[in-house]
Amino acid sequence: MYSFVREEIFSYPMLQWNQEKTFDAACKKVLSKKAILAYIVKKTIPEFEDYSVREIESLYIENDPEISNVRLANKNPYIHGMNTEDTDMEEGTVRFDLLFYVRLPLEEVLTKVIVNVEAQGKFSPGYPIPKRMIYYMARMISSQHGKEFVKSHYEEIKKVYSIWICMDPPSYAANTINRYGMREANVYGKPLYEKKDYDLMEGILICLSQDEEEASGSDLLDFLNTTFRKTMSAKEKRKILEEKYSIPFDQELEEEMETMDGAFSSAYKSSLERKGMKQGIEEEKRETIQALFQMNRFSLQEIATIARCPIEKVQKIQEELNKKSS
Secondary structure, X not given: OOOOOOHHHOOHHHHHHHHHXXXXXXXXXXXXXXXXXXXXXXXXOHHHOOOOHHHHHHXXXXXXXXXXXXXXXXXXXXXXXXXXXXXXXXXXEEEOOEEEEEEOOOOOOOOEEEEEEEEEOOOOOOOOHHHHHHHHHHHHHHOOEOOOEOOOOHHHOOOEEEEEEEOOOXXXXXXXXXXXXXXXXXXXXXXXXXXXXXXXXXXXXEEOOOOOOOOOOOHHHHHHHHHHOOOOOHHHHHHHHHHHHOOOOOHHHHHHHHHHHHHHHHHHHHHHHHHHHHHHHHHHHHHHHHHHHHHOOOOHHHHHHHHOOOHHHHHHHHHHHHHHHO
């Protein structure tokens, strides 16, 4: 008697999944470009504030962390990173997007920090991002045992940074940068330790904006907003990144930017199509519910069953119809 369009028959979920996977892979590849990582390092790690992107890229980001003192004078412009999978028999497996060493400048003794960069799609994935960030940093600390320090030589623990870039946050969170770290709170008496003895974990949450009209006031946000903006073509991005930020482009980076933008474009188009389909489904259900009420033969529960929607929705439509008729 009445036909219903079932969302399950649409191939959108699988299409969306493929687009998200394509974008995610391209996004990680773009982020792995040393010059792009160098700019992020410059703006997030205080020791590099006065260094150029080129210096950070060529001298301080280590290409192969298995070799503890590598100067980046090699020809590979991408970060392959250290082992991005950390497995513990009891705690399970953690897969980091990007994980690499950065050698700190102006240190008498060779000192390194470990940096993790995560490309985060959802701002609300079902848990607060800082909690996952802290878990990742804890694993980055604990996994150093047997690699960076042995037995009880905890003084050799390397500081870890976990930088999360949220691509499409809600408007209230857009264009924000927040840091989460450890500190000594002197409750009584006097401070006992130097900052370097406890300041071993720092998380940074960077929330971008897709609004081209909204000024961020931050060089880092402007840089990342340009790199990952959905409404800007790969060609436009290349022009800005080369001219304003001195980011060198090669064929691979250009291809990954185009792949990323293509996935953005497809996902956006599919989103509009899905929105239209959902509106059509809702309108059809509303019309059917109204027709069933006019028959005056079915209970609220029967109408909800026929229309395949919650009884609360049927009751709301009934109230609207009653108001119109009164």
